Amino acid sequence: MKLDVNALRYLTKDDFRVLTAVEMGMRNHEIVPAELIGRIASLKHGGTYKVLKNLLKHKLVHHDSSKYDGFRLTYLGYDFLAIKTLVNRGVFASVGRQIGVGKESDIFEVATEDGTVLAMKLHRLGRVSFRAVKSKRDYLRHRRSFNWLYLSRLAALKEFAFMKALEEHGFPVPNAVDCNRHCVIMSLVQGYPLVQVKELPNPDTIFETILGLVVRLAEHGLIHCDFNEFNIMIDDDEKVTMIDFPQMISVSHRNAQMYFDRDIECIFKFFRKRFHLSFDEKEVESDGSDSELNESCRPQFLDINKVSGCLDKELEASGFTRKDQDDMEKFVEGDVEEDLGSDSGEGEDEDGTACPINDATLDGLESLSLIREEGDNLQEGDSEANQNIVQHP
Ligand code: ADP
Ligand code: MG
Incomplete structure (x- = not known):
């Protein structure tokens, strides 16, 4: 799975509106009915389906018509939502090369406006252990919102909270900078x-x-x-x-x-x-x-x-x-x-299909300034996956 942030530059306000609508629909649906996405997004002139086709082309959503006509976010779609939110907050301005592949995460360099390089960890629960997730569904059966999005968001939230607390108690950990959805931003460890x-x-x-x-x-x-x-x-x-x-x-x-x-x-x-x-x-x-x-x-x-x-x-x-x-x-x-001792390797994506490790996907730092947008009516807080991960002043 590649994290090609170039596509971010070309996504319009409507694209993000529909992508956010899919995310919101996933609170209650693993596959969100197309018609519901249309209702949540409520684009002024209609045309949600056209936008969905564009999102599909960029692999930001997955189409599933096995039970009904529906869509769900892919990890890439979720990545884009988190990255856009963090860029809008001014946490970083550009995404650089991949520096790590964990069991269930991808780590990239990101750079702030003033050129400081930080580390971005994107949690990918379910990549390696999708079968395990399935078998563990029983545990979480009664949670309507359970899915890989939820688990990855929890993992990020937990990692951020623990890193912050450990840092405050003088442990040698990276500086916890910010967190959104399944994404944690921390200082880059020089080592x-x-x-x-x-x-x-x-x-x-x-x-x-x-x-x-x-x-x-x-x-x-x-x-x-x-x-x-x-x-x-x-x-x-x-x-x-x-x-x-x-x-x-x-x-x-x-x-x-x-x-x-x-x-x-x-x-x-x-x-x-x-x-x-x-x-x-x-x-x-x-x-x-x-x-x-x-x-x-x-x-x-x-x-x-x-x-x-x-x-x-x-x-x-x-x-x-x-x-x-x-x-x-x-x-x-x-x-x-x-998994002890097998901290890296190829895995599966959330579909259970083979997912090659990104090899230095992005050379150099790509400017993401074009993804900053003004006046988007769908607020960050509208989305469950985005609720209150960290309070920002
Ligand atoms: P996982 O939970 O998937 O094992 P890790 O947090 O262990 O992910 O990160 C995987 C790899 O990414 C690490 O082994 C390390 O090489 C690199 N890495 C992670 N965080 C940082 C950081 N803050 N600075 C530099 N490299 C990092
Ligand atoms: Mg690790």
């Missing part, structure tokens, strides 16, 4: 994922720093749950930054100890293999193998039952509600287990 680092001058020190982070997180009431060499960035000055927060859980979670131990185990394993660190007998199995962390060494790090965090409670009071958390956990839990 590489640890998985790409072959040599470190002081692996022992880095190991201790990283392990210290997992423990400090838990002391604050949180467990990362995907703490591995793909989600730890390190720069030339050996500064460590942790990223990727949608799967974080509270220490009060019923499986907290297991997730905590697994995070710790990942770090041990990686440093043992990559940097040949050896650990004393208490910390590893006596045969020095890569098997699970020895039960007896757990308390050495932390007994999750004995910590009383504060950040997890703070976050409950933030925009990310307990119910959001529950929905996310039900969805994410299984995947975290399956």
Whole structure:
């Protein structure tokens, strides 16, 4: 799936109006009846169908006539809506090259008006695990608005809330700049994922720093749950930054100890293999193998039952509600287990069809100034997918 923002320049006010109408219709319909889109968009001179054909041409919507004549947003359509909103807010002005492909996200560089380069993470829940989403529908059956849009928006909202809170508590995370729909804007980390680092001058020190982070997180009431060499960035000055927060859980979670131990185990394993660190007998199995962390060494790090965090409670009071958390956990839990250590790769799009990873889709920064528009009657707030992700003054 490509993110070709060039098409954004040619989209008219009516195009965005109809695209937003499709998004709004998806509150209650997986496939939005064409006639309903027409009613929501209520273009002055009619012609919604013509606009839909144009959106279809640009792959911003998908046509489905299996049950009735209807449309739904594609990820690209959702991308365009988020990008347009953020550009209108002045958060950034142009989109650049792709810098990362996660399990369920695409990361691009974006640049502000004054040339500052930021990172844009577009969440794509359902890309890799669409079958898993389907099988998990049972959990969410009673939510009328459940769909991949909803899950991706939740993931972004959660990531943004957690990143902000972690930053406020002095954790080394990117600066959380803004969030809309499934899109999070954050500062660009000048470094590489640890998985790409072959040599470190002081692996022992880095190991201790990283392990210290997992423990400090838990002391604050949180467990990362995907703490591995793909989600730890390190720069030339050996500064460590942790990223990727949608799967974080509270220490009060019923499986907290297991997730905590697994995070710790990942770090041990990686440093043992990559940097040949050896650990004393208490910390590893006596045969020095890569098997699970020895039960007896757990308390050495932390007994999750004995910590009383504060950040997890703070976050409950933030925009990310307990119910959001529950929905996310039900969805994410299984995947975290399956996906550890396979943090990239080709996936499927929401249709379940093969979706090649974008290879440096966009060379150079493309100006998006043309997509700024005035006086659009359909307000951002009209759209459910857009409601109150972050309050803006
Ligand atoms: P996923 O949840 O899909 O695993 P991540 O947040 O881990 O996504 O991002 C995937 C990759 O994108 C990372 O491994 C990293 O290389 C890159 N990346 C993510 N965020 C940033 C950032 N703020 N600055 C620089 N690179 C980033
Ligand atoms: Mg990751």
